[in-house]
Amino acid sequence: MTNKLSNPITIHCKDKKHDDGFNTLQTGENHRFKFIPDPFGKSSLWFCSFNWTGAFHYFDIYVQKRDDCVDSLCTWDINANGPCRTDAQRRCYPWNS
Numbered sequence: 001m002t003n004k005l006s007n008p009i010t011i012h013c014k015d016k017k018h019d020d021g022f023n024t025l026q027t028g029e030n031h032r033f034k035f036i037p038d039p040f041g042k043s044s045l046w047f048c049s050f051n052w053t054g055a056f057h058y059f060d061i062y063v064q065k066r067d068d069c070v071d072s073l074c075t076w077d078i079n080a081n082g083p084c085r086t087d088a089q090r091r092c093y094p095w096n097s
Helices: none
Strands: 009-014 019-025 045-052 055-063 076-079 082-085
Touching: 055 082
Parallel strands: none
Antiparallel strands: 009 019, 009 045, 045 055, 076 082
16 A cells, blocks of 8 residues: 555554554555455455544455455555555545445
């Protein structure tokens, strides 16, 4: 995940069993974390909160049924309107409601 905002953001990502902790990114900085998707199904889900001055949002950053990542690597740009996958198709998503 790369911070494309003009403000620092604090990211907190986790799934049901693991917590990646709080990470603060300056503009242009990125953060990585690793996990092993569910090998028996399509149920892996990682969700994150994104907090910056005047805003707080949630997004499901990895949904096993949705995300077909190249070489098990999903890359995202974090923008004010929501995150965008940086693969060849450049898909952007709204924040979770």
